[in-house]
Amino acid sequence: MQKPTGPGGLPLPRTDNSVTWAITDENKPVKDGASAEPGPLRIYNYADYLDPATLKRFQKEFSTKIEVATYNSSDEAIAKLSSGAVDFDLIVGLSGSNIVDLIAHKLLLPLNHSYLPNLEKNVWPELADPFYDRGARYTIPYVVWMDGIGWRNDDVKENVAAMDVPWDIFWHAQAYRGKVGILDDRRDALSMPMQRDAMRKGIRPDLNSEDEDVVNKAESDLSELSSICNPKVTITDYQTLPEGKTVLHHSWSGDLLSAAFYYLPKGVKPDVLSFWGPDQNGVVQNDFFAIGRTSKRPVLAHEFINFMLDEKTAYANFVNFTGYTPPQKGIDAETLLKQGLIPKTLQEAVVRPDQFGANQELLQLSVTGQRFWDDAWSKFKAG
């Protein structure tokens, strides 16, 4: 049977179908031993996804400047990048959901690992050579996360984590109407009711489903929420939860830690925030760094990646600001908890390597499959 193909006719990476991306003659990695170009290093990233202090340190150490442009959703990033009208040196925050888009649109420069000694030294081996990019030819893992539920335990009365199917809380959130949030990302958002459905039935959902019925059911489930609790569709939970503007949010795990580390107003303790993520069948994934194909500063970009892979830097970036776990061998969830850095209510927000196995990743779909998700999403968004 012919395997479904993705954009541009390229293969779709799956855990049982790993892909090694070709390096072509017209797009070769930069040569060994070159020195870093002068800046500015232009980065394209989610907002608030790189610690400003860490960026400052890089700028100082390498006597250069950094400019960060931001996107609100991976959908927006792909739309902008694939239009071919913009180019960046470093692209941060995209993942296996869009890797084929990036390769198909020829947006990435192959990497030269001689500039990246920290990769082998520090990064979890499973991710240093991922199935969606064997040999890490084009991407380097940045952080790992899971999809779950974040909430204010001082506002939300239910014990969400103790529920049979915690996802149900959204469908019973009438009391929190107007203060509920759903992630503004079509893959994450639509996969949530799929997970709920499967959890109720005790089966494992296929979150990369290309079955139109499955996707449409997810959309109609999600649309039920409009009348139940009128959710906002945003990714700013890391700010709105600490401020109390939202009390219940479909969240990426790191957002809750970021909220606890950086965004809490004075006098509010971090243990008012809680996070729950499923042990299995949920979404556990990593995103990555990639270098723009037309970058004029590839060596500088490599240096930046290597800089971020340094254990101390990765730790500072994580604990001082972003809240997202870097896949570093030396950073241990247990230690963090013991040190009291993370309140008990948020311990599930730290991702461990063993969680990758029982859960799954949101991966690139075929063009027709993607269309189902696109249509469902625009239906949901229309209200």
Place this chain on the structure above:
Amino acid sequence: MSRLRNPWGRPRFLALITAGYILWSVVPVLLAIAFAFNNGRSRTTWQGFSFRWFTGETGSVLHDPALRDALGHTLLLAVICVAVATPLGVALALGLQRWRGRLSGSVNTLMLLPLVTPEIVMGIALLLLFLQVFGGIGLGTDAQAIGQITFTLSYVVVIVRGRLVSIGPEFEEAAADLGAPRRDQFFRVLLPLLAPAIVASAAVAFATSIDDFVVTQYLSSDASTTTVSMLLYSSARGAPTPALNAIATVNLAITLLTLVFAFLVYRRFAGRDEATSVATLEV
């Protein structure tokens, strides 16, 4: 002059509504400006007076590169816009005014269309133009400038045309009667009379460019093409600091100063009523 009584009740009722509207309209902005000078990080609780968000060491308009660059880029676009739209618009206004012929009506309509086209439609049209047709130019500063010029052009034309209408042909005719050659009629009679309108339209083009959002956002490429409007929009979703208020205040101050200057120039040379009618954008 007869005393007019309005049917809504006594004038006091209307006065109340008007006062209420003005307060509703202006007070939130005044508060936003006030909080730009807040000592703390809050935008709603007063924590003392300070210039930190304007000139402070960190996170201020002066020292935060993102804010400073956005302001710089906004001004750059505004200057380019004025530099191109003003002469282009003045020429178009003159040409249109004196064009005798059937096409003039259509050209007039073409000129007015950008004024009534919703910004998102313009933004998308230009986006597709720079992606599909002028891929060589692509998105970025050039595209943003071109986009802004395209609709500010219409403002310039409208303002200059208004002035042309009120000047009328008499002065040039008088000069012609006195034997002045065409060139002199134009440069030494018409243009000086037109000057206040040119200044005013330049100011309007400037102000319109500074505050533009949709078109500028659609045609932006990377971080270096962010303007103050775009910054306001993207930062608003999260937890902005008063630095946002500060940059908005600076933006506003620049706009108002430009407009006040232009208004005074216009009034000095053209008379109060005309100046007022321009200020109220009587099309």
Place this chain on the structure above:
Amino acid sequence: MGSRWIWRLVALPGVVWLSVFFLVAFYAILAVAFGNQDTLSQPVPHWNPLDWNVGYVLDMLDNFFSGGPFWTVSLRTVEFVAIAVALSLLIGYPVAYFTARHAGGWKGAILLALILPLWINYLMRMLAWINLLAPEGIGSDLLHQLGIEDVFLSIGLLDEPGGWLNGQPITVILALLYGYLPFFILPLFVAIDRIDRRQIDAARDLGASPASAFLRVTLPLSVPGILAGSVLIALPMFGDYYTADLVSASTQTNMIGNQIDEFMRQGSEKVTGAALTLLLSAFLLVLMFYYLRTTRRAGTTAQTT
């Protein structure tokens, strides 16, 4: 003979500019909407009308006419705009009338206050307003104290006290009102201001009561101004997406502008987005040309005075 062509030449650069960057740009929307999408989800425009592929446009129209999401969004947009314009009239007319007729010595100052918002950045005004509406904000408090909040709560337009920013349609409508009222009041003021007092005086002399004079002279004479002002704000409102986005990120308040923005900037459905833009433009074309004709008439009258 040369003079005829001189002025046309002078106008030429401007005409060329508008032709290229407006007409051609707009044609690009047509070419994309009637074009195709390649395997990488990028639009492939069909420039030749004979080549036009009606597939995507028909899909969009089908979705629209069969009550699909595009219809829902469009209907909601029309509702929001209609209510916002009606409210503009309700608030704006008294203000314009007062300023034109009863302002007396205050006229200049009031006019200044009315003009000011036009020149303040729209986003700044909106953010200032949103800031006040936040649960502990001064605006939210004030609305509570003035009892206005109770009114909204009782009619069910508001979910809970202080919940203005919870994704309520009413907040979006009020925000649109806040944003666009200044653009409505000013032209209306100009129109009312222009009404010849002698006509009203004549009516009064003939024995009409103040109310009657207003209803039978002033109001009818100000109708063109009302229509012009309404169209002037309705047009940008129909394309608005940023107001709904700032004030409420809920899917229940998404307007057609949001839908189009989603397709063009945030997703890979540029062809459908272009098709939807065409639909919007076709709908607005009627309004646009109406406005242009009425103002042109006004323009020519000004020329003859």
